[in-house]
Amino acid sequence: MEFIKPYAALVEQELRSLPFPDVPETLYAPQRYILENGGKRVRPVLALMSCGICGKKPERALPAALAVELLHNFTLIHDDIMDQADSRRSMPSVHIKWDVPSAILSGDGLFVQSMLQLQRLSDDIDHKKVSGIFLEGINRVCEGQALDMEFENRQNVSADEYLSMIGGKTAALISASLVMGGLCGNADDRQIEHLDTIGTSLGLAFQIQDDWLDVTADPEKFGKRRAGDIYEGKKTFLMLNALENCSDTERSRIQVLLSEPVLTSEMVDEVLSLYKSCGAIDAAYNEFINYYRRAEEALHAFEQSPYKQDLLQLINYLKNREI
Amino acid sequence: MEFIKPYAALVEQELRSLPFPDVPETLYAPQRYILENGGKRVRPVLALMSCGICGKKPERALPAALAVELLHNFTLIHDDIMDQADSRRSMPSVHIKWDVPSAILSGDGLFVQSMLQLQRLSDDIDHKKVSGIFLEGINRVCEGQALDMEFENRQNVSADEYLSMIGGKTAALISASLVMGGLCGNADDRQIEHLDTIGTSLGLAFQIQDDWLDVTADPEKFGKRRAGDIYEGKKTFLMLNALENCSDTERSRIQVLLSEPVLTSEMVDEVLSLYKSCGAIDAAYNEFINYYRRAEEALHAFEQSPYKQDLLQLINYLKNREI
Numbered sequence: 001m002e003f004i005k006p007y008a009a010l011v012e013q014e015l016r017s018l019p020f021p022d023v024p025e026t027l028y029a030p031q032r033y034i035l036e037n038g039g040k041r042v043r044p045v046l047a048l049m050s051c052g053i054c055g056k057k058p059e060r061a062l063p064a065a066l067a068v069e070l071l072h073n074f075t076l077i078h079d080d081i082m083d084q085a086d087s088r089r090s091m092p093s094v095h096i097k098w099d100v101p102s103a104i105l106s107g108d109g110l111f112v113q114s115m116l117q118l119q120r121l122s123d124d125i126d127h128k129k130v131s132g133i134f135l136e137g138i139n140r141v142c143e144g145q146a147l148d149m150e151f152e153n154r155q156n157v158s159a160d161e162y163l164s165m166i167g168g169k170t171a172a173l174i175s176a177s178l179v180m181g182g183l184c185g186n187a188d189d190r191q192i193e194h195l196d197t198i199g200t201s202l203g204l205a206f207q208i209q210d211d212w213l214d215v216t217a218d219p220e221k222f223g224k225r226r227a228g229d230i231y232e233g234k235k236t237f238l239m240l241n242a243l244e245n246c247s248d249t250e251r252s253r254i255q256v257l258l259s260e261p262v263l264t265s266e267m268v269d270e271v272l273s274l275y276k277s278c279g280a281i282d283a284a285y286n287e288f289i290n291y292y293r294r295a296e297e298a299l300h301a302f303e304q305s306p307y308k309q310d311l312l313q314l315i316n317y318l319k320n321r322e323i
Numbered sequence: 324m325e326f327i328k329p330y331a332a333l334v335e336q337e338l339r340s341l342p343f344p345d346v347p348e349t350l351y352a353p354q355r356y357i358l359e360n361g362g363k364r365v366r367p368v369l370a371l372m373s374c375g376i377c378g379k380k381p382e383r384a385l386p387a388a389l390a391v392e393l394l395h396n397f398t399l400i401h402d403d404i405m406d407q408a409d410s411r412r413s414m415p416s417v418h419i420k421w422d423v424p425s426a427i428l429s430g431d432g433l434f435v436q437s438m439l440q441l442q443r444l445s446d447d448i449d450h451k452k453v454s455g456i457f458l459e460g461i462n463r464v465c466e467g468q469a470l471d472m473e474f475e476n477r478q479n480v481s482a483d484e485y486l487s488m489i490g491g492k493t494a495a496l497i498s499a500s501l502v503m504g505g506l507c508g509n510a511d512d513r514q515i516e517h518l519d520t521i522g523t524s525l526g527l528a529f530q531i532q533d534d535w536l537d538v539t540a541d542p543e544k545f546g547k548r549r550a551g552d553i554y555e556g557k558k559t560f561l562m563l564n565a566l567e568n569c570s571d572t573e574r575s576r577i578q579v580l581l582s583e584p585v586l587t588s589e590m591v592d593e594v595l596s597l598y599k600s601c602g603a604i605d606a607a608y609n610e611f612i613n614y615y616r617r618a619e620e621a622l623h624a625f626e627q628s629p630y631k632q633d634l635l636q637l638i639n640y641l642k643n644r645e646i
Contacts, residue, residue, distance in 0.1 A: 024469035078431060082424035101405035101472060104427060108401060109465040111434060112458055119455045128450040132442045135435055142432040146347035149424060 001317055003310045007045040007058065014066050018113070030094045030106035031113065034073045037089050043173060044069040046202075047181035049314070050195055052307030053299075054185030061184035063120040064130060068177045070114035071134075075141060075173075077107035082149065121184070130183050137176030144168025151235050159240040163204065171203025190301075197298040198311075205291035206318060211236035212284040213323070215272060221323050230268045233258055237287065238280045246278035292319045324640055326633050330368040330381065337389050341436070353417045353429035354436065357396045360412050366496060367392040369525075370504035372637070373518055375630030376622075377508030384507035386443040387453060391500045393437035394457075398464060398496075400430035405472065444507070453506050460499030467491025474558050482563040486527065494526025513624075520621040521634075528614035529641060534559035535607040536646070538595060544645050553591045556581055560610065561603045569601035615642045 015035055020028045044065030051061035079085070080093040081103050087093055095103035118131050147165040151157045178199040182192055211229065215238065219226045229236050239258070243251055254274050257267050275281050295315055302308050338358055343351045367388030374384035402408070403416040404426050410416055418426035441454050470488040474480045501522040505515055534552065538561065542549045552559050562581070566574055577597050580590050598604055618638055625631050 024466055024473055026473055027465055027469035078427050082427055100423070104401050104405055105465060105468055105472070108431075108434070109462065109469075111431070112462045112465060115438065115454070116458050116462070119451065119458070121451075127454075128442065128444075131438070131450075131454065135439050135442070139432065139435045139439070142350055142428060142435060143347055145428055146350035146432075149428070150347055150349055 001314075003313050004045050007048045007310075008041050010048065010059065010062065011041045011044040011065055011069060014062055015069065018066075026098070026102050027106055027109050030077065030098055030102055031073075031110050033097065034077055034094060034110075035070075037091050039069075039073075039089065041069060043072055043177040045314075046174065046199070046311075047177045047184075049307050049311045050178040050181030050187075051185035053302050053305060053311060054182050054187040054191055055303075055305075056185035058181075058307065060122060060125075061181040063117045064134075064180040064184050065177075067114045067117040067134060068173060068180065070110055070117060071138060072173060074107050074110035074114060075145075077103050077110065079145065082145070125184055130180050133179050133183065134176055137172045137179075140168040140172035142168075144170070144172065157235055157240055159237060159244055162235065162237055162240050166204060166207040167200065170207045171200045174203040174206075175199030194298045194301045198295045201291040201295040201298070202315065202318070205288040205295065208237045208284055208288040208291070209318075209321070211238050212281065212288060213321075214238075215275065215281065217322055223323060227268050227272060230258075230271050231263055233263075237284050238275050241283045242275045242278050242280035245280065245283070246274065250274055250278055289319070324637075326636050327368050330371045330633075331364050333371065333382065333385065334364045334367045334388055334392060337385055338392065341389075349421070349425050350429055350432050353400065353421055353425055354396075354433050356420065357400055357417060357433075358393075360414050362396075362412065364392060366395055366500040368637075369497065369522070369634075370500045370507075372630050372634045373501040373504030373510075374508035376625050376628060376634060377505050377510040377514055378626075378628075379508035381504075381630065383445060383448075384504040386440045387457075387503040387507050388500075390437045390440040390457060391496060391503065393433055393440060394461060395496060397430050397433040397437060398468075400426050400433065402468065405468070448507055453503050456502050456506065457499055460495045460502075463491040463495035465491075467493070467495065480558055480563055482560060482567055485558065485560055485563050489527060489530040490523065493530045494523045497526040497529075498522030517621045517624045521618045524614040524618040524621070525638065525641070528611040528618065531560045531607055531611040531614070532641075532644070534561050535604065535611060536644075537561075538598065538604065540645055546646060550591050550595060553581075553594050554586055556586075560607050561598050564606045565598045565601050565603035568603065568606070569597065573597055573601055612642070 018035075020032050022028070047061045047065040047068055048058035052058040076088060077094045080088055081095045081100055085093055086096050091097075093103070094106060098106075115131070115134075118127060118134070121127055121130060144165050144167065147161070148169055151161070151165065175196050176199070178195040179192055182195040187195065214224070214229045214236065215227050217226075225231070229239075239254075242254060246254065254271060257263065257271050260267060263271075292315060296312065299308060299311060299315070341358075343355050345351070370384045370388040370391055371381035375381040399411060400417045403411060404418045404423055408416055409419050414420075416426070417429060421429075438454070438457075441450060441457070444450055444453060467488050467490065470484070471492055474484070474488065498519050499522070501518040502515055505518040510518065537547070537552045537559065538550050540549070548554070552562075562577075565577060569577065577594060580586065580594050583590060586594075615638060619635065622631065622634060622638070
């Protein structure tokens with residue numbers, strides 16, 4: 001991903017220059033910790049590219065880019081508490097390294113820092129509009145997380161409901177990144193609509209592809225065990241699509257297998273072959289390829305520019321990723 | 324408090340008209356619950372009065388007033404998790420009625436709703452400035468909460484550090500309420516400075532008075548047992564002032580008593596008489612009276628108006644409260 005390096009470098013430089021005070025340590029040390037723990041910085045890079053695509057220098061969108069990256073890291077801290085995830089990027093989660101109260105509080109503080117970044121927007125950018133788009137996006141992320149938690153205790157989740165959940169939890173912030181970047185680049189309403197389509201489509205594509213990679217990727221490259229989602233009983237696009245489209249006999253068998261407290265590798269293989277026979281694996285592939293295509297088509301509405309080329313490359317890279 | 328009723332009624336009406344969707348329930352039901360659970364709505368009332376004092380109709384500050392009230396309730400949800408407080412205003416806390424994940428998430432969502440209120444500010448109000456003041460205030464609240472948590476595990480907290488903690492945890496949002504109300508009322512920089520002084524002083528006065536009432540109030544009226552803070556070993560202005568100003572013998576005795584895992588009423592009486600003999604009770608009284616006076620003096624800089632009279636009455640009411 002050579003082509004994203006200049007954007008990512010800008011983001012890293014800004015992140016390093018953030019003035020986190022030393023005290024109170026309970027508030028700021030976890031904020032520094034999660035930000036230093038890396039990540040691919042995809043969202044802020046999208047904000048910068050989007051600003052460039054709309055005809056302004058990407059740097060103009062740096063405050064918006066930082067805002068989405070800080071916001072993303074705030075959601076990671078709180079999600080890890082809610083999901084009882086003990087590690088992230090091979091490091092202990094904030095609530096494990098510190099404790100739950102410190103993780104709640106430092107997450108809240110990171111949300112504040114995220115919003116404060118927008119104070120640095122150039123005066124000729126509509127601050128109210130940018131923060132409105134951002135906040136609506138964050139609220140959709142919260143709705144998505146709520147649905148995700150509710151789905152865990154529900155039997156009858158449909159594939160459509162799943163799409164609406166990831167539309168909030170994953171896609172809303174990616175869309176907000178592109179739209180906010182666009183607003184920094186003086187995008188008009190039509191362009192904003194296209195940027196929203198690109199972001200939403202990319203977010204949905206990425207998540208469905210994640211579900212698909214879980215059962216199709218080379219475990220060596222993927223870095224996770226094959227079909228980990230099935231072992232964990234996670235409701236994925238594949239599971240929900242399979243349950244909707246298989247025969248009654250197949251459905252009963254899948255449900256029996258998935259209701260096992262601990263699945264053997266033989267059981268997982270049987271689930272996998274049922275997913276395959278009822279077309280769920282192909283359906284997931286077609287679904288995410290379709291969303292990537294939708295993103296590319298919406299991008300065609302913009303004039304040629306190196307920034308547009310970079311985003312096309314990024315979409316292509318994501319579409320063909322094996323991990 | 325007849326004089327605050329018209330302001331509080333405006334706030335209640337706006338709160339009732341907030342469009343909380345029915346789903347996802349995990350996100351919105353706790354938000355409705357905490358807001359319906361009442362409270363005195365002091366912060367939004369202060370925002371409305373402040374706007375009036377600066378020469379505009381209080382209604383102009385309603386979005387800012389709602390924002391501070393929603394923000395306050397967000398802090399209550401998260402603080403109750405952090406402080407492991409099982410009830411609030413005689414009702415189960417959100418994380419008890421639901422669970423910790425729902426409480427974290429619905430708190431986050433309430434923070435979003437709070438910031439979204441500012442989208443409704445009239446177009447001739449500087450949205451960027453109002454949200455900047457608000458966010459800086461919220462960050463100080465986070466810093467105050469962090470200090471409060473750190474103080475629990477520290478022996479050597481000074482009375483000055485305590486003031487700096489409550490300056491964040493309690494006073495920052497009260498100051499932000501008045502300053503945001505002032506900005507909605509087109510206040511100039513000098514007026515903003517006075518409003519900040521009023522808010523900070525009121526916040527500090529209120530908290531120190533709380534500490535003082537804990538040991539001096541009529542338990543029947545106060546609704547809590549006398550010297551509850553001493554039983555709980557809470558670091559209050561009285562404790563820290565006493566430890567700083569007593570003799571070495573008295574200090575050792577206080578420390579021995581407060582280090583008891585469970586205090587008897589005789590022990591608490593002895594602590595109380597030590598607080599008294601080293602002047603801590605009088606010092607707390609003088610301190611909060613002094614802060615109320617500072618608030619009144621700053622208020623004198625404003626022209627006469629019914630709104631100014633109402634705020635003076637409110638300060639007077641708070642100063643003389645017995646609960």
